[in-house]
Amino acid sequence: MKILPNLLFTGFLFCSQTLPADEVTGIGPEQLLDMQQNRNALVVDIRTADEWQHSGVIADSRKLQSFDRQGRFDQEKWLADLEKMKSSPDQPVILVCRSGNRSGKVGAFLAQQAGMKNIYHLDNGLQSWLKAGHPVSPNCLQVACK
Incomplete structure (x- = not known):
């Protein structure tokens, strides 16, 4: 892992002025369910292990922590x-x-740097999911919780 690219990437992530909102589509909980069921969407939970343990995960989501405890991103x-x-x-x-x-x-x-298409994110995150009354699965040790 190279420190300089990680620092640059971390700065990129947290400098919201450089991130146009139209590059990734925000969706609501109902859209997530629809896409998961009808378009085979891959739901990826990028939170930390502590967050998964604290609040659980959306059923059939996959866990892929983006930052480690020291704030590094490989x-x-x-x-x-x-x-x-x-x-x-x-x-x-x-x-x-x-x-x-x-x-x-x-x-x-x-979308911008990796050139990926069909990238979405849950507007207001797991908070919106819970507010809409949708259940979560308890955190489990496997990568996929089913």
């Missing part, structure tokens, strides 16, 4: 792991975090 490994999760190159990917902030920024990175 961009190459993360992208490779994401690609392994996808069933096809054009499969829709929906990113989930706690509030929608991280998922929007990581989604913008995927």
Whole structure:
């Protein structure tokens, strides 16, 4: 892992002035369910292990932590792991975090820097999911919770 690229990427993620909102589409909880059921969307929870443990995860979502406890992001490994999760190159990917902030920024990175298509994020994150009254599955040790 190279420190300079990680610092640059971290700065990119947290400098919202450089992230046009139209590069990643925000969706609501009902749209997430619809896309998950009817378009084979891959739901990826990018929160930390502590967050998964605290609040659970959306059923059939996959866990892929974006930052480690020290705030580092291994961009190459993360992208490779994401690609392994996808069933096809054009499969829709929906990113989930706690509030929608991280998922929007990581989604913008995927669209702008990685050139990925069909990238979405859950507006207002897991908070909106819970507010809409949808259940979560308890955190489990496997990558996919079913």
